[in-house]
Every structure is written in C-alpha cells, then in structure tokens.
Amino acid sequence: MGCGFSRQHVVKTNVSSFDRELLDLKIQRDSLQQYEQRLSDSLKNYIKLARRLVAENQRQQALVVLQVKHALQKSIEKAQNMRFNLEQVLSEIELKQIETDYVLKLRTGTKLLQSIQKTLSIEEIEHLLEETKEAIEFQNKVTEVLGSFSLMEIDESCEEELEQLETAMFPPVPKRLEKTMTPQVTENMQVKSETAKEYSKQESILLPS
Amino acid sequence: MLRGKALGLAGLRREQEARQAIDFIASSFRKELYESLQKQLDVFRENLVLFARKYRKKIENEPEFRAQFHRLCISIGVDPLVSKKGFWEEVLGMGDFYYELAVKISEICIATRDINGGLILLDEIKRLLDNHNDEKFTKRTSKRIILRNRYEISRDDIERAVQRIQVLGKSYSIVSFGNIRYIQSVPGELSHDHSCVLSVSKEQGFTTERKLAASLKWSKERILLALKGLLEMELAWIDDQDLERLYWFPSLYYPIDD
Amino acid sequence: MTVFRYPPFYSYPPSFTLQPVKATREKQLKLWCDLVLSYCKHYKIFKLSVTDSANSSLFANTAIDRKLSLAAVEEVFSRLVSMGYGEWLNKEANVCLIYWRRPYEWAEIIYDWVERSGKRKSILTFYEIRFSEDTAEFEFHGIDPELLLRSLQVLESQGKCAVFEGKTNDDLGVKFR
Numbered sequence: 001m002g003c004g005f006s007r008q009h010v011v012k013t014n015v016s017s018f019d020r021e022l023l024d025l026k027i028q029r030d031s032l033q034q035y036e037q038r039l040s041d042s043l044k045n046y047i048k049l050a051r052r053l054v055a056e057n058q059r060q061q062a063l064v065v066l067q068v069k070h071a072l073q074k075s076i077e078k079a080q081n082m083r084f085n086l087e088q089v090l091s092e093i094e095l096k097q098i099e100t101d102y103v104l105k106l107r108t109g110t111k112l113l114q115s116i117q118k119t120l121s122i123e124e125i126e127h128l129l130e131e132t133k134e135a136i137e138f139q140n141k142v143t144e145v146l147g148s149f150s151l152m153e154i155d156e157s158c159e160e161e162l163e164q165l166e167t168a169m170f171p172p173v174p175k176r177l178e179k180t181m182t183p184q185v186t187e188n189m190q191v192k193s194e195t196a197k198e199y200s201k202q203e204s205i206l207l208p209s
Numbered sequence: 210m211l212r213g214k215a216l217g218l219a220g221l222r223r224e225q226e227a228r229q230a231i232d233f234i235a236s237s238f239r240k241e242l243y244e245s246l247q248k249q250l251d252v253f254r255e256n257l258v259l260f261a262r263k264y265r266k267k268i269e270n271e272p273e274f275r276a277q278f279h280r281l282c283i284s285i286g287v288d289p290l291v292s293k294k295g296f297w298e299e300v301l302g303m304g305d306f307y308y309e310l311a312v313k314i315s316e317i318c319i320a321t322r323d324i325n326g327g328l329i330l331l332d333e334i335k336r337l338l339d340n341h342n343d344e345k346f347t348k349r350t351s352k353r354i355i356l357r358n359r360y361e362i363s364r365d366d367i368e369r370a371v372q373r374i375q376v377l378g379k380s381y382s383i384v385s386f387g388n389i390r391y392i393q394s395v396p397g398e399l400s401h402d403h404s405c406v407l408s409v410s411k412e413q414g415f416t417t418e419r420k421l422a423a424s425l426k427w428s429k430e431r432i433l434l435a436l437k438g439l440l441e442m443e444l445a446w447i448d449d450q451d452l453e454r455l456y457w458f459p460s461l462y463y464p465i466d467d
Numbered sequence: 468m469t470v471f472r473y474p475p476f477y478s479y480p481p482s483f484t485l486q487p488v489k490a491t492r493e494k495q496l497k498l499w500c501d502l503v504l505s506y507c508k509h510y511k512i513f514k515l516s517v518t519d520s521a522n523s524s525l526f527a528n529t530a531i532d533r534k535l536s537l538a539a540v541e542e543v544f545s546r547l548v549s550m551g552y553g554e555w556l557n558k559e560a561n562v563c564l565i566y567w568r569r570p571y572e573w574a575e576i577i578y579d580w581v582e583r584s585g586k587r588k589s590i591l592t593f594y595e596i597r598f599s600e601d602t603a604e605f606e607f608h609g610i611d612p613e614l615l616l617r618s619l620q621v622l623e624s625q626g627k628c629a630v631f632e633g634k635t636n637d638d639l640g641v642k643f644r
Contacts, residue, residue, distance in 0.1 A: 013629035013644050022590050023640035024633035030594040094589070323494050324476070415480075440488050446481035446495075450533050457481040464478040 025090060032083040039076045043069060253285055269306075272363030279369065310362065310370040313338060315381070318394035325460035326443035327395030328384070331364055333460075334392060338362055364390070391460065399442075402427075402435040407444075407458060414462025415448070415455050471509045473528075474502060483533035485542065499535070499543045504552060508567040513611035517544055517561035556613060564614055568606075573618035577607055578627060581643050592640045612639075 046069040053062035267274050317337050321329055339362070371392055374381045384391045384399060389411060393399070399407075409424050410416040421432045436456055439445040448455040476482045476498050486492040506525055507515070517540060520526060526543075527534030535543070544563055547553035554564045568576075577596065581587055584601065593612055595601075602608045607615070619641050622628045628643045 013623075013626065013642060015629050015631045015642055017634070019590060019642055020631065020634040023592065023631065024635050026590060026592045026595065026640065027633050027636045027638045030592050030638075034594075440491070443488065443491050443494075446479075446486060446491060447484055448481040448533075449484045450480065455480070457479070459479070464475040466475045 022090075022093065025086065025093075029083055029086045029090065032079055032086065036076055036079045036083065039072055039079065043072050043076070046072065250285065257282070257285065270361065272361055272366060276363065276365045279365075307366075307370050307373055310338075310366060311374045313341070314367060314370055314392070315374060315394070318381075318392060322394060324463060325458075326445075328391050328393050328399075328444055328460040330460060331367060331383075331390040331392060334367055335362065335364060338367075367392075400435075400438065402431065403439055403442075403444075406432075406435050406439060407461065410456075410458055411461055415457040417453050417455055419453065468510065471506055474498070474505075477502065477528055478531060480531055480533050483528070483535050483539075485536070485539045496543060496546045500547050500550065500552065503543065503547060503565065504567045507565045511609060512565065513614050514556060514562055514564045515544075517541060517563065554617075564611065564617075566614075570614065570617040571621050573607060573610070573614065574621040574625075576605070577615075577618060578622055578643075580605055580607075587643045590640055590642045592638065594638070596641075 046065055050062050050065045050069065053059075053065060261268065261278075264274070264278075268278050269275075314334055317334055318327070318329060368383055368390075371381055371383055380393075380395055382393050384393045384404075389408065405425060406416065406421060409421065418429070418432055418436070421427065421436075422429070425432070427435075436445065439456070439458070440447070444458060444460060446457045446459065448457055482495060482498065486495050503515075503525065507513070518537075521535070521537050521540040526540050544553065544561075547565070548555060548563065551569065552566045554566065556562045556564050580602065581591075593615055596615060597608065597610055597612065607618075610618075616630065616639065619628060619630050623630055626644070628641050630639060630641050632639060
C-alpha cells in the first residue's frame with residue numbers, strides 16, 4: 001500500500017445523498033430489530049416471574065405481572081409491524097432501483113444497436129455482395145486461361161533445342177563404327193537426361209582399344 | 210665346499226636362485242591361502258544368504274533376532290544396512306527399513322528440537338514411534354510403508370538407524386551418561402559436568418542449585434557454570450515461581466500431548 | 468462450544484517464567500502468541516484487555532500453580548502486535564484487537580459472502596453484517612465492529628466498496644459496487 005501507481009486502477013465507489021438516506025432507513029430497521037429483541041428477552045423474564053408468583057400463590061402480583069406482559073406483547077407486535085412496513089418500503093426501493101437500472105441499460109443497448117445499424121444500409125450490403133460475386137467469377141476465368149496453357153509444349157521445344165545443340169557440338173559418328181553400333185547405343189544417344197560427358201564415354205567404349 | 214672368485218659369483222647366483230625359489234613357493238602358498246580363505250568366505254556368505262532368506266520373517270518381526278543377525282553380518286564383513294542398490298538389500302530388504310526409520314527419527318528430532326534443545330531420550334523416541342505405529346496400523350491401507358510399521362522397533366534398531374544418519378552428517382550422535390541414552394540432533398559437545406547435572410536430574414526432570422550441591426558436592430561456581438551452560442544450549446528452562454529457582458530440562462520431562 | 472484444549476507447554480511450569488536466554492525466550496514467546504491466537508479463535512474473541520486476561524485462565528494455570536507475570540503478558544501482547552497479529556485499540560486502557568484472522572483475510576471472507584448472496588450493489592449496515600440471520604453460519608458473525616471497519620477499509624482500498632455514515636445517523640454502513 002502507498003504505491004502511487006496502484007491507486008490509478010482503483011475506482012472510487014460513489015456514495016450519493018440517496019444512499020445515505022437509504023442507510024438511515026436500514027439503520028432504523030436495525031434499531032427496531034434490536035428493540036424487539038430486548039422486549040422479547042424481557043418478556044421471557046416476566047413469564048418466568050409470573051410462573052414463580054403463581055407457584056408462591058401470590059395471585060395479585062402474578063396478575064400485575066401478566067398485565068405488564070400483555071402490554072409488552074402489544075409493543076412487540078407494534079414494533080414488528082413497523083419493521084415489516086419498513087422492510088417492505090426498503091424492498092420496494094430496491095426493486096425500483098433495479099427497474100430504473102434495467103431501463104437505462106435497455107436504452108443504452110438500443111442506442112448502441114441503432115448506431116451499428118447506421119454504419120451499414122441494406123443497399124450497401126447488396127452492392128457489396130454483387131461486387132464480390134463478380135470478383136470471384138473473374139478469378140475463375142483467370143485460372144481457366146492459365147490452366148489451358150500447357151507446360152508440355154515447353155518441354156518439347158526444349159528437347160528439339162537439345163538435339164540441335166548435340167549435333168552441333170559433337171562430330172558425326174565415323175563410318176566404320178556404324179556397323180558395330182548396337183540398337184541400344186542408338187537409343188542411349190537420344191535419352192534426354194544424358195550429359196555430354198556420359199555420351200562421350202559411351203562412344204569411347206565402342207572405340208577399338 | 211666353495212672356493213675362489215668364480216665360486217663367489219656362482220654362489221651369488223645360486224643364492225639368488227634359491228631366494229627366487231623360496232619367494233615363488235611363498236607367494237604361491239600365500240595365493241593358495243588367500244584363495245582358500247576367499248572360498249570359505251564365499252561359502253559363508255552363501256550360507257548367510259540362504260539363512261537370511263529362510264529366516265526373513267523372523268528377522269523382520271523379532272527385534273532380538275534381528276540384532277543378533279546384524280552382529281553376525283558385521284562379523285563377516287557384511288553391512289546389511291546398505292541402501293537400495295546393493296545385493297544385500299534384495300536379500301534382506303533391510304536397507305529400506307532402516308532408512309525409513311532414520312527418516313522418522315530425524316523428523317521427531319526436528320519437531321521436538323524447539324522444546325528440548327536437540328537432546329532427546331532414546332526411550333522418548335521409542336515411545337513416539339510406538340504410538341505412531343499403533344496409529345498407522347489401525348488405518349488399513351495397502352501402502353508398503355504401512356505394512357513395514359507393523360514391525361516392532363527396538364532400542365537397538367533406533368541406535369542402528371541413528372548410525373546410518375551419522376554417515377550423512379555429524380550432527381546426530383548417541384550420547385549417554387549413566388545408563389541413559391540420548392540422541393543428540395544438534396552439533397555441540399555436552400561436557401562431563403553438563404552430563405552429570407542431567408544425570409542427577411533424570412528422576413524429577415528438574416533440579417535446583419541446592420539439590421545439585423547436595424548430590425554432586427560441587428562448589429557453587431561449578432554448579433552455576435554448568436547450569437549456565439545448559440541454559441545457553443537451550444537444554445534448560447528456569448522457573449521462578451517456586452520457593453527457589455528451579456531448572457527444568459525438557460529433554461528429561463515434558464508434558465505429553467494427548 | 469467445546470472446551471479449549473491447551474497445548475502441552477501450558478502444563479509445563481517454566482513456560483510461565485520469562486526466560487533469560489534470548490533464543491529460549493523467543494521460542495517461549497512464540498508459543499504464548501500461538502496459544503493466544505488459537506484460544507481467541509476457538510472462543511471467537513476479537514479483543515483482549517491486558518489486565519483482564521492476565522488474571523484469566525489464558526495466562527494462569529491453577530493446576531500447576533503458575534501464572535505469567537503482568538510484564539510477561541505485556542511482552543506477549545507486544546510481540547503479537549509487532550508480528551501483525553494484533554492492534555492496539557486503546558493503549559491507555561490496554562485493549563488490543565486480536566487478529567487470529569488478519570483484516571485482509573476477513574475482507575476476503577466478507578466479500579465472498581457479499582458476492583455469493585447477491586448483495587453487491589446494495590447497502591448494508593454494520594449491524595446487519597454482524598448480526599443478521601443471513602450471516603449466522605459465517606465466521607464473521609458477531610465480529611467486533613472495529614475489526615469489521617478495518618476489514619471493510621481493506622476492501623475500500625481495493626475499490627470494492629465504500630464505508631459511510633447515514634445522513635441523520637452516525638452508525639456505519641457499507642455500499643458494495
């Protein structure tokens with residue numbers, strides 16, 4: 001405690017004049033309750049006293065005590081009624097407070113809803129949906145067009161280029177080797193992934209040692 | 210008969226050879242002896258294992274028998290109190306028992322240290338353990354540790370468990386004077402004078418300067434010094450609400466919590 | 468209410484003489500403080516007067532004919548206050564609030580009840596909190612009003628409520644947010 005910055009997070013609870021008056025009412029109720037309690041305790045004592053007097057055959061005095069007891073009971077009743085009324089008033093006040101609170105919150109809620117609705121009208125939304133639909137259709141077309149352009153064509157043209165390159169780089173096979181050339185060798189010469197090195201190796205194997 | 214220089218040399222060599230022969234015989238003899246002893250010891254240990262297995266229940270349940278068995282093991286160089294990893298632990302299963310007992314004893318010492326200053330009667334520990342055992346035995350659980358508590362714990366067991374703790378740190382020791390044994394769980398030496406004072410006060414749990422003078426016949430200074438020492442070691446509390454100052458020793462007597 | 472069970476040291480004669488050796492005295496005072504707190508908790512006593520309690524069975528054990536001297540009792544109270552387990556209400560009259568529960572602990576319990584019983588956003592009187600039937604089974608029933616005030620002030624500093632007086636009454640009430 002005593003740390004400056006922590007105070008900023010603490011919200012002070014406001015006590016209005018209304019609150020104070022309400023408290024007064026409640027304190028009043030408490031006093032009544034305490035009063036009732038005192039009277040009840042007295043009552044018990046008087047009952048005891050009355051019994052004792054009857055046992056001692058003091059009839060007159062017992063009667064007096066009983067009269068006092070009756071008066072006490074009446075007072076207790078009165079006090080109870082008063083307290084009951086007070087409790088009713090208090091609970092009415094509470095209910096009213098809740099109702100008011102409720103209405104206020106409802107009002108705020110409705111206002112909030114309205115302001116949200118203002119930012120968007122129905123037309124705007126329909127327009128937005130339309131635009132979105134068009135955009136999606138356009139996108140689909142683009143994909144289609146791109147898709148019809150096959151990469152296989154690129155591959156074939158590359159192959160042609162490679163063959164041209166090969167015939168340009170390496171001299172034609174000497175005539176005397178043509179007989180010894182096996183079909184497999186001729187096939188190998190056309191395999192795409194073969195490098196120039198491997199190619200020349202194959203040839204050297206065939207050369208007479 | 211040997212004569213001449215050459216004979217001297219030859220002699221030396223023969224001596225050397227003779228010595229070597231003797232050494233050889235001696236070492237092989239030693240080796241044999243050693244081997245035979247080893248064999249004997251092995252046989253002995255094997256028998257011990259069989260014995261331990263056969264009488265396992267008896268060892269676990271009877272403190273007297275347990276003590277004798279322990280002495281037997283020690284005499285052939287086997288420490289049955291090794292902890293979890295040893296071969297002996299498996300055969301005898303005693304390491305666990307003493308380890309758990311040691312833990313309980315140190316718990317008791319720590320709990321009572323504030324009151325008795327770290328000096329507690331061996332019998333008091335036994336009493337607390339016995340009460341604890343009875344309590345635990347009535348709770349029926351299947352935990353292994355509860356089953357172990359059914360074993361009766363003797364004073365010897367307590368002493369052996371304390372010896373185990375001693376291995377871990379010097380502050381636990383078994384102190385005795387007269388025929389009273391204590392466990393001391395704090396470091397520090399009790400001087401002879403201190404022990405005497407405690408010894409003499411064992412009966413009532415407290416003493417006075419006058420009583421000490423009467424039974425020990427020391428000078429007033431010596432008595433006061435000993436008492437001062439005990440007070441400062443927190444082994445004694447003063448009581449000034451009697452006719453003269455009383456010195457109470459919580460480790461000798463303390464009301465029981467029931 | 469069951470009879471309070473005194474701890475063993477209460478039956479040990481030297482416990483009632485303030486020990487000269489510092490370390491021992493520290494232990495002794497702690498034992499006495501613990502006793503005061505558990506005694507007050509058992510009998511729901513929220514404040515003690517030094518002089519009255521010094522003559523009560525709290526600090527005197529007639530069975531062993533020993534009692535703590537007034538000076539020693541004052542030491543015990545001083546220790547309680549310095550450890551935060553007590554607060555002097557009236558130093559001259561030597562009345563001390565005993566915190567076997569600290570105010571912040573009471574604050575938590577009371578606020579918990581307030582939330583659970585839906586008493587938030589309502590106004591309660593001190594009397595109501597202390598004596599109404601609603602609170603009969605809670606520990607703070609019958610709590611000392613001074614202690615209640617301190618506990619509510621803890622809640623106040625946390626922004627959870629406001630303690631105030633009525634317009635025409637100076638009895639206290641509290642409003643929970």
